[in-house]
Amino acid sequence: MTKEAENISRIRDILFGNNLTEFEKRLEKSDQVSRDSLSSxxxxxxxxxAEMRLLMEENKQLQQTIVQKEKETLTNSISRLKExxxxxxxxxxQTLISFEESLRETRQWMSEKSESLHQEQLTLLNEYKKHVTDSFGVIQSSKxxxxxxxxxxxxxxMQLAGKKEDN
Structure with missing residues (x-):
């Protein structure tokens, strides 16, 4: 301290006494405690x-990881569903082609079967016609x-009448 500061301090002590000095010390101590508390x-x-920023960054990365995994899962699911x-x-x-082929074969079989039955019926009808014609001819000739x-x-x-008379 300088001489002038010492003189001012003495004058203050004389005027206000030790209370002011003690009050200043307390005030300085209180200021120091406040500064220390504020600094702390x-x-x-x-x-x-910093911890919150770190935690937020970790959460952000975790969310990005989760979103990426979900995106990959969805992409894989979509690909699998498309397949x-x-x-x-x-x-x-293939089923439609097989069904159409089966239907075509069935139609062809039915057409052939229908034609075959038609031919059989025509043959039978002709045979019946011939039989009726022949029978009619036999009946006509034997009539x-x-x-x-x-x-x-x-x-x-007369023969019967003659036999009756003979009896």
Missing amino acids: LEMQVSRQL EINLLDQRLN VDRSSLAVLFSEIA
Whole structure:
């Protein structure tokens, strides 16, 4: 301290006494405690902010990782579903082709069977026609006309009448 500062300090002691000096010391001590507390608080807040920033960065990275994994999972699921849809589409096309082929074969078989049955029916009909025609011809040729039949019956009647008389 300089001489002048000492003189001022003595004058103050004389005027105000030891109380002022003690009050100044307390005030300085209180200021120092406040500065120390404030400095400690600033360090604590800075540390907590740094921890929060670090935690936020970790959360951000974790979220990005989760989002990336979900994106990959969705992409894989979409790819797998597309493959399954393509396989189902191929199976459906194969089934349709097989069904159309089976339907075509069935139509052809039914057409051939229908034609075969038609031919059989025509053959049977022709056979029946021929049989009826032949039977009609036989009946026509073996048919006796009325006058011949009348003569035949007359002869039978006479023979019967003659036999009756003989008895």
